[in-house]
Amino acid sequence: MSTSDLVDVAAPGDDRRAPATPPPRRVARRRNRAPLRVRLRRDWPLLLMTAPGALLLIVFHYVPTLGNVIAFQDYNPFAGDSVLGSFLNSEWIGFGNFETLFKDPAFWDAVRNTLSITLFQLVFFFPLPIALAILLNSLLSGRVRGLVQSVVYLPHFFSWVLVVTFFVQMLGGAGLLAQEMRQHGLEPWNIMTNPDTFIVLVTAEGVWKDLGWGAIVFLAALAGIDPNLYEAAAADGAGRWRRLWHITLPGLRPIVVLLLILRLGDALSVGFEQYILQRDAVGRQAAEVLDTFVYYQAIVPQQWGLGAAAGLFKAVVGLTLVIAANKLAHRLGEQGVYRKS
Amino acid sequence: MTTVIASRPRRPGNRRPAWEEKATPVGQVLKGLVLLALVLAVLFPLWAVVVTSLASRQTIDAAGGMVVVPREFDPSAYFTIFNGGQISRAVWISTLVTAGGTAVSLVLTVLAAYGLSRPGSVAHRPLLFLFLLTFLIYPGLVPSYLVVTSLGLKDSLWSLILPTAISAFNLVVVRAFFMNVPSELLDSARIDGAGEWYILTRIVLPLSKAVVAVVGLFYAVGYWNAYFNSVLYIDTSDKWPIQRVLQTYILAGQSPSVTGAPVNIPGVTAYPPTLAVKMAVVVVTVVPAVIVYPFVQRHFTKGVITGAVKG
Numbered sequence: 026m027s028t029s030d031l032v033d034v035a036a037p038g039d040d041r042r043a044p045a046t047p048p049p050r051r052v053a054r055r056r057n058r059a060p061l062r063v064r065l066r067r068d069w070p071l072l073l074m075t076a077p078g079a080l081l082l083i084v085f086h087y088v089p090t091l092g093n094v095i096a097f098q099d100y101n102p103f104a105g106d107s108v109l110g111s112f113l114n115s116e117w118i119g120f121g122n123f124e125t126l127f128k129d130p131a132f133w134d135a136v137r138n139t140l141s142i143t144l145f146q147l148v149f150f151f152p153l154p155i156a157l158a159i160l161l162n163s164l165l166s167g168r169v170r171g172l173v174q175s176v177v178y179l180p181h182f183f184s185w186v187l188v189v190t191f192f193v194q195m196l197g198g199a200g201l202l203a204q205e206m207r208q209h210g211l212e213p214w215n216i217m218t219n220p221d222t223f224i225v226l227v228t229a230e231g232v233w234k235d236l237g238w239g240a241i242v243f244l245a246a247l248a249g250i251d252p253n254l255y256e257a258a259a260a261d262g263a264g265r266w267r268r269l270w271h272i273t274l275p276g277l278r279p280i281v282v283l284l285l286i287l288r289l290g291d292a293l294s295v296g297f298e299q300y301i302l303q304r305d306a307v308g309r310q311a312a313e314v315l316d317t318f319v320y321y322q323a324i325v326p327q328q329w330g331l332g333a334a335a336g337l338f339k340a341v342v343g344l345t346l347v348i349a350a351n352k353l354a355h356r357l358g359e360q361g362v363y364r365k366s
Numbered sequence: 367m368t369t370v371i372a373s374r375p376r377r378p379g380n381r382r383p384a385w386e387e388k389a390t391p392v393g394q395v396l397k398g399l400v401l402l403a404l405v406l407a408v409l410f411p412l413w414a415v416v417v418t419s420l421a422s423r424q425t426i427d428a429a430g431g432m433v434v435v436p437r438e439f440d441p442s443a444y445f446t447i448f449n450g451g452q453i454s455r456a457v458w459i460s461t462l463v464t465a466g467g468t469a470v471s472l473v474l475t476v477l478a479a480y481g482l483s484r485p486g487s488v489a490h491r492p493l494l495f496l497f498l499l500t501f502l503i504y505p506g507l508v509p510s511y512l513v514v515t516s517l518g519l520k521d522s523l524w525s526l527i528l529p530t531a532i533s534a535f536n537l538v539v540v541r542a543f544f545m546n547v548p549s550e551l552l553d554s555a556r557i558d559g560a561g562e563w564y565i566l567t568r569i570v571l572p573l574s575k576a577v578v579a580v581v582g583l584f585y586a587v588g589y590w591n592a593y594f595n596s597v598l599y600i601d602t603s604d605k606w607p608i609q610r611v612l613q614t615y616i617l618a619g620q621s622p623s624v625t626g627a628p629v630n631i632p633g634v635t636a637y638p639p640t641l642a643v644k645m646a647v648v649v650v651t652v653v654p655a656v657i658v659y660p661f662v663q664r665h666f667t668k669g670v671i672t673g674a675v676k677g
Binding site: 061073090092109160177178193 | 484486
């Protein structure tokens, strides 16, 4: 995997159109390369401009990534006078932390909750933005379409604290719905604190926040479908549903596969703030996901080695899933997230 | 290859193409109902929150909670929260972090994007790889926490800025835009003796206003909305950003310390109902998102999608 392939990670929707070979200009430049000294004299301002950002990434991204090795330590923050000192003085215990972790039923509860939520949302959330994009695309009036888009994109810009607050005020025990039900002599029904329906609640919140935003990428893909295809199909007698099935959906397939791969790679993360905000209301049994597990079992009680082990487990599984899903996509003849060089 | 989303070039004049069947009335009504439901689902909660924040205690008591039908305009809740107590302070902290953070993020992102915009320059590929690899590899919570605390950033507002200052996604978007600036333009400037700094500030940046604006707004929204970082790193409640205050006082239900002295403004109730105060905090938290949103939306098509697709 090379850098140019990785660029495509950030360019969803481009996967069908990107050139499969690097542009010839770069090849030419590579061949008659000037000596390093000359190039350095030419390029040093560029390096200087990149340096601050790169430095920041190294400090706040790559050093912590390497710091995951404390998963193999009985890390003791008081073993030295700094984090580095403590790290050097802490005892290496091999897979001890992982053994503790895998024996902890609470950890498996968290894994199970996370996977159930991922699966549930894959079925009940993932298709909705596609449906919305197709619906919006079918509107003839540009004005209505623009208006609806402006409104449904908006909640994407709200924080999770706000989204949860809105849900509490509308559907919670003291919210508008419960208020109305009480006034009509009905038993109020509080979805905000019910662990059994928590999975529906978090999905509903996710849909409210990101349904519109999620449709954008599909709208872009729909705009890329050649209208002549529709015309030709209609001339051959295909009705609107057959056109949807034989033209629209195949046109969306590459982007759907791409997003499914990304989602699969993230199967162990379902978001964080949303869960930590509601964990107290519905209880640990239903709301503990892997990320909140790390927070409550490692950061709060300062079990650093254990927390790093859980984090590392999540990262390794996630990376493996992305690579596996990408392989599978190649096998199925799709572009996937990145290409082999 | 430009993908236009907001506007619709495919069917000019809103006309149905000749080959398409006539829309059925039932289908039209169903579509209309679905879209109306979606729009209402977003707008109705906003409406109820704003109306309740402006309602008097009598109205709130009569409604038994949230108010939907406005009866009066009573801004006392807003006077209460902007009285110099914890909520005004939190708004100030959030504004500071958002402004400072966005400035830091934009400067770093633009510089790095320009520095990485010339394939074939020294160390171009490894440096680009350094940025892009962050898409695939995330450091865990624990080591990040240890690094931030060991740098002495705990309880400092910098802990809300530096760890999230650069987003690789935004970098890729800006870089793609920079790479699209015609190279003839840059070459002629170079022949005239312009240095990289001059080219960036005088030629490339003025051409990239839209994308810089959108990326800046994305950063700003991110900083304003960030909640969990403050749970991890900020212990002193005087330094809490607004999201943390909203969570503590509205979601978790503690009552805010709105300073002791009651407000004495003629014609305004001295002790406004707490629900109105709570909803006023919600409104204050929503407002920045609602204000920046039209700008993001206007530039979104031009800036980000174009940039990303051209990747």
